[in-house]
Amino acid sequence: MKKIFNVLLGVVTSIGGFVEAGSISTAAQGGTEFGFALLWAIAVATIILAMLAEMAGRIAAVGKRSMAAAVRERFGFHYQMIPLGAELIIDLLLLAAEIGGVAMAVKLLTGVGFQWWLLPIGLLVWLVIWLGNFTIIEDGVGLLGMVTLAFVVAVWQLGPEPKVVAAGFIPSLPGHDLTRYAFLTVSIVGATVSPYLLNFYSSGAIEEKWTEPDLWINRLTSYLGMGFGSIVSMGVLVTAAVVLGPLHIRVDSYEQAALMFVPVFGRWGVTLFACGLGVGCFGAAIEITLNAGYVLAQSFGWTWGVDKARRDAARFCAAFTTVLLLSLVIGLLGFDPLQMTLISVALTVVIMPLIVLPFLVLMNDEQYVKQHKSGSIGNGLLAALTILGALMALVVIPLEIFGG
């Protein structure tokens, strides 16, 4: 009974924790510029994410290793250096973008300038991690994140034609601006399948001490949690499509994006959008910071864990603190959070093949998954995904230049 409650909580908190700067900005732009035509991209990206997360959870529960540890041990440091270095750079940029997103949200709420909020928000992120434990952090972030359900409520209120919306789930070529469409498709994938999420999920599985009997929990949490979470993302896209689409603008700022709530929620519209943006980005900022600690500690073999006493994991604490500080510096240098989001999303796509390839090997290695190997369907999907990832990696930079 307790386990079922925990699974439900896990699924619910995954919904709350799903949207953040990357998914909000790509969904808002996608909806505004192409109507419902990119819904299939969110759906496909979510399925990819859920599949990889479930595999990462399996390796953690059965092999007792996080992704970073598994990659170091199975492939050696020479291989790992590249995805590790890339992931750290992406995490720095994305963290700066998320903190920037929270700062923008506070600015929308208070009217007071955005850069003033960066340090206090950074400090708050740090305090939550410093004082909390894994359950409080995850459940807290997830439950607070339920405010993002406003995006789903908005769709319900706006009442677009179900048949027209459903058509968006069938991939089709747009009538205009193919390069931009391709760029947004690839960006949606990059925003959804973030490398930090996979290592964070597997580290969480270890913090929660999942074992082989818990594999069903892993499957439910990854597929249902992320599946329902993606509904919020889709809510952003549909709302943007219905409200902002007819204006024929390009969403270049969060202030513009916030307007999507005005027809539905009136004078509370901007406030509610700000709350959703702020909470979503705050949760992501906590996870990315924590994950930076996880990835460094696990790669180098230090003691790690937010459930451990701080005195026992000093290098782990120093690692996440340093990454947070560096991100704050980047933010304070004045880079636009929306731009940083798009750059980190593009970089994510570039290294995606290097992230997916290890799964193909680990999921067939008894040392990591024992008898819970990936079947031929799983292997086929992973192989296809690696190739797809390589193709996307090749086109993303040209697309960013021509369609970004």
Next chain:
Amino acid sequence: MSHTVRLDRLIGRKILTGNNRSIGRLEECRAERRGDSWVVTEWVIGSAGLLERLGLGVRLIVGMRGGGSFVARWDQLDLSDPDRPRLNCSVEELRKA
């Protein structure tokens, strides 16, 4: 005076034959416990190198079956120049993996 060498830097190096041809890269070092020490018994030399190390999954994508590996006994490899490890014997004397 015995001489120490970084094993992790040897791994991955091309193994040269007497006439400076490469037969592959050093992939693995097999050791066994004898008394208080672990001693090297064999070296595994592979021609697909990195791909071999990655294992089954990758071969599924790439579909090739490397050139085959060799196994050298500890005394068949000369490590006096760690940057250029070479065979002490002819290729025919090596065991096929």
Next chain:
Amino acid sequence: MDVVHDVLDQQIVDRNGREMGRVDGILLEERPNEPPRLAAVLIGASALGFRVNPILGRWVHGIEYGVGIGEERPIRIDFSHVDEIGEKVKVDVTVGESRAETLERTLRDWLLKIPGSR
């Protein structure tokens, strides 16, 4: 035992199960007319740096000196102290004895000054 597969890059824990780091390098001792012997396991950033490139290794070692731990790095644990090679490499020393935790301890002293630390 396959040294690269089973030992290199694996997690090392001490006699009490505490994490010491990963096997960042392995020293081989060559002996005349005898098979080479696994001499020691190496832990540390400079060991790892050296593995990528000797110049990088020297540079990282310089940083370690700068931070005050250069004398004890890379940490060498004689192979005779390796007790078990399985999911992790267990060695028969403690973290303290091996000087593997100098950095950890220094940071810990710093961190304990922050309120709310436990």
